[in-house]
Amino acid sequence: MDFGFTREQEMLKKETQRFCKKELSLDYVQWMDENVDFPPDELWQKFNDLGAFRMNVPTEYGGDSVSMVDGMLLYEEICKASTSVALAIGTTIGFGTRFIAELGSTSQKEELLPKICEGKLRFCMALTEPGGGTDILGAVQTCAEEKEDRWVLNGEKVFITGAHVADYFITICRTDPDNKPSKSLSTFLVPANAKGISITRIPKISCHHCDSVGISFNNVEIPKENILGTRGNGWFEMLTVLNPERIGVAMMGVGLIAAAYEYAFDYARKRQAFGGPISRFQSLQHYLADMYINLENSRNITYKSAWLCDNGQPYHMEATMAKVIAADGALHATIKGAEILGGYGICNEYPMQRFLRDAFQLQFSPISNEMSRNMIMQFQGFPKSWP
């Protein structure tokens, strides 16, 4: 087994580290967290110059079609600097590019993918509804009705990350309500400026500089050709397209553990109590040791999932475990990190409170750790524990 990276991969990592140090300093990220609901346009453009948006676009449409491992090398550094920025970029890379590249028609690919490569388009994915996110098959009520040359959409979506700034919503609707739920869904490309769409802000404690909002579709008309993939097959197509998402979400947890560990490590060496640094207290060293163990574990399994994905091997089990280990590790690291900072752990002036707030989001989004654990045991051959 070779756990090392190639020279090119080490260079990519270093270049991204340099970029993040310059463009995502702690002070700037804190400013964004307090002042904006999405990364500013100038920052988006800088990520475009770095090549973030063409990363997973196929080469024939102007992209770099990089491997999942290379993509994760770049993503890890962004995740460490800001979960919100990673999320903001991830929605376009993960939802926009993948849905268009895998389900789009030739003309949709030719029109949209080159624009994504130039950083000119933003996407979001509108799946979750007020009726629930875990039991998604049961909850989707938003319907798309076929009428002559168009589809007419009605319904409500909730928690849709980046919809307030997106150019397009990848929207999952019920098209065939008489079929069984898994054969009743279809995916649509909905322009954000279509008539009948309204957006509602959802104030939340986590990922402040990447809002998630509610969307209301009220007789929204879109052209017939805006269906992505096959009518009624949306559930299965979506699962395939979204598989790699779990690797990216696990990397957000890895980034948070690394950020919390590094900050707490430095703090413990500088902060004085009882005549010396608090780093000499064994109980605090144990907190740091557990963070370090979780960092190594979560990083290894996340890269293993990416490597399996690149090598055409099944990776759902590893990616699901990676998501759970990284999400739980991030929550542990940020709680213990806050304890190491004492009172400063909850002060806005210090970043640990942001790490902690952001870590909480990973517990249930995009899939809850409870449901992930259900799936892990189902992969192990246990009977399915939910209907």
Ligand SMILES: Cc1cc2nc3c(=O)[nH]c(=O)nc-3n(C[C@H](O)[C@H](O)[C@H](O)COP(=O)(O)OP(=O)(O)OC[C@H]3O[C@@H](n4cnc5c(N)ncnc54)[C@H](O)[C@@H]3O)c2cc1C
């Ligand atoms: C900030 C944020 C951003 C998001 N971004 C997006 C987005 O961009 N696009 C999108 O479509 N969605 C998005 N979501 C939605 C997210 O995917 C859902 O919140 C998630 O799937 C959980 O759904 P829920 O919140 O409705 O909780 P529920 O489904 O109501 O779950 C509530 C609790 O019940 C537990 N539970 C449910 N069923 C079971 C079971 N069978 N076994 C054990 N426990 C169970 C859950 O684990 C959880 O603890 C986002 C959510 C948030 C909060």
